[in-house]
Amino acid sequence: MVTLKYTTYQYTETEKYMIYGAVFFFFWVTAFLIALADFVLIVAVASWYFTENTDKRGDFSILKGYYWAFRFNVGSLLFGSFIIAVVWTIRIIFEYIERKIKANSGEMHPTL
Numbered sequence: 001m002v003t004l005k006y007t008t009y010q011y012t013e014t015e016k017y018m019i020y021g022a023v024f025f026f027f028w029v030t031a032f033l034i035a036l037a038d039f040v041l042i043v044a045v046a047s048w049y050f051t052e053n054t055d056k057r058g059d060f061s062i063l064k065g066y067y068w069a070f071r072f073n074v075g076s077l078l079f080g081s082f083i084i085a086v087v088w089t090i091r092i093i094f095e096y097i098e099r100k101i102k103a104n105s106g107e108m109h110p111t112l
Helices: 013-049 061-072 074-105
Strands: none
Touching: 013 061, 013 074, 061 074
16 A cells, blocks of 8 residues: 655745736736737738838848837837736636635526
8 A cells, every 4th residue: 555645835925925926927928928929920911911022022020020029019018918917817816716606506696
């Protein structure tokens, strides 16, 4: 017979807040990377489509997208991704509450 030993760990309040902050930061970075990739794709497609000279079509359009993103639009991308991260966090909190309510009572209360 195999016996397993395990230990439990109790987080302090400071550690809990650090974990919550790390999860929110993960959401924010994920939203920023998605927004950055979308922006670079938009710049690449627009610069390819609106290039008049077909010989220069597509020249460094991906690099141009990253340059434009970090030179001119990084603030907007960060602010938009912050808003998305806040919404994702609120959604996760409500989904957690919903799961707890369903586990305890079996179904949702009509007012929730």
